[in-house]
Amino acid sequence: DVKVTQSSRYLVKRTGEKVFLECVQDMDHENMFWYRQDPGLGLRLIYFSYDVKMKEKGDIPEGYSVSREKKERFSLILESASTNQTSMYLCASGPGLQNTGIRNQPQHFGDGTRLSIL
Amino acid sequence: QKEVEQDPGPLSVPEGAIVSLNCTYSNSAFQYFMWYRQYSRKGPELLMYTYSSGNKEDGRFTAQVDKSSKYISLFIRDSQPSDSATYLCAMTSTTNAGKSTFGDGTTLTVKP
Numbered sequence: 001d002v003k004v005t006q007s008s009r010y011l012v013k014r015t016g017e018k019v020f021l022e023c024v025q026d027m028d029h030e031n032m033f034w035y036r037q038d039p040g041l042g043l044r045l046i047y048f049s050y051d052v053k054m055k056e057k058g059d060i061p062e063g064y065s066v067s068r069e070k071k072e073r074f075s076l077i078l079e080s081a082s083t084n085q086t087s088m089y090l091c092a093s094g095p096g097l098q099n100t101g102i103r104n105q106p107q108h109f110g111d112g113t114r115l116s117i118l
Numbered sequence: 119q120k121e122v123e124q125d126p127g128p129l130s131v132p133e134g135a136i137v138s139l140n141c142t143y144s145n146s147a148f149q150y151f152m153w154y155r156q157y158s159r160k161g162p163e164l165l166m167y168t169y170s171s172g173n174k175e176d177g178r179f180t181a182q183v184d185k186s187s188k189y190i191s192l193f194i195r196d197s198q199p200s201d202s203a204t205y206l207c208a209m210t211s212t213t214n215a216g217k218s219t220f221g222d223g224t225t226l227t228v229k230p
Contacts, residue, residue, distance in 0.1 A: 004161075033217075042222040043162075043206070058217075090161050106152045106210070107218055109161035 002027045004110035006091050012116045019078040021113050023091030030096030032074035033107060034058075034066060036087040043090070049074055050096060081117045089113045121145050124207055124221030133230050137194040139205050141221050144188065147211035151183045152218070153192045154206040162206055166192070197228045 007022035025032065033048040035058075045058030047066040055066050063085060067075045074093075078085055094107035124141045131137055139153075150169055154162035168174045171185045180193040190209075194201055207221040 043220045045217065048217060106150060106164055106167045106208075108164055109154075111161040112159075114159070 002029075002093070002108040004091055004093050004108055006089075006110040006113050008113050009111065010114050010116075012118060013078075013081050014118055015081060015083060017078075017081045017117075019081050019115070019117075021076040021078075021089055021091075021115070023074045023076070023093075023110060024072050025074075025093035025108075026072065027093065027095075027108075028071065029093040029108075030071075031094045031107070032068065033092040033094075034064075034074065034076045035090045035092065036060070037090055037112070038087050046076065083117050085115070086117045087115060089115055119144070122207065122209060122219050122221045125224055126222065127224035128227065129224060130227045130229060131197055133197060133199060133228055135197050135228070137197050137201070137226060137228075139192040139194075139207075139224050139226070141190050141207035142188055143190070143209055143219075145209070145211060145219070146185075146188070148209040148219075150210045151181070151190050152208040152210075153179075153181055154208060156204045156206060156223070158203075165205075194226075197226075199228050199230050202227045 004025045013019050034046045035043045049055045049068045065077045090112045091110045092107040095105045122143045152167040153165045155165045156162040166181045171183050174181045178195045182191045204223040204225045206223045208218040210218045
């Protein structure tokens with residue numbers, strides 16, 4: 001079974017802090033993703049990565065950055081946390097072109113980090 | 119208009135009922151069609167997926183894809199209280215390189 005592990009289930013931080021959310025997958029997947037999920041807004045893609053040291057902006061990248069130094073690990077960084085970044089953050093991974101020869105196979109999610117910014 | 123529209127719900131049914139969850143889409147390039155189940159305070163769990171058109175069955179769950187109508191469905195037979203969750207449809211295409219487009223979810227409650 002695919003396992004996507006997010007470092008914290010719940011996190012409380014203060015406005016202006018730099019916040020790191022970590023995600024690790026154990027399936028050697030090429031593709032990794034960060035989403036946020038808010039009531040009434042659904043899942044929104046923040047950033048994604050197709051390979052080590054590669055990153056692409058999603059739909060709402062403002063205020064966030066990412067790091068992928070190793071294939072299994074994808075980190076989301078809130079450069080200066082603000083109250084409107086209070087949300088559920090979900091990491092996902094999926095096989096990519098080199099894994100299976102098929103580019104767009106389904107993603108698997110972690111259990112999320114519920115982040116509160118005070 | 120959104121690329122993927124999902125019946126909003128919420129849906130409440132008695133235990134044992136047949137449940138139908140539905141999504142429509144506009145992008146003809148979608149090839150993979152997924153259903154995720156999300157319990158409260160948990161991440162989405164990949165329930166089933168199909169490639170292109172057709173049906174796929176897994177126990178009490180059946181996924182249907184009708185590409186001509188741009189319509190997908192998830193049927194749950196003999197629904198159980200443990201099926202109470204939010205169900206998300208999702209789709210990917212060759213043109214968006216691994217990214218998925220998600221519906222907003224339908225919340226299902228199965229009453230004992």
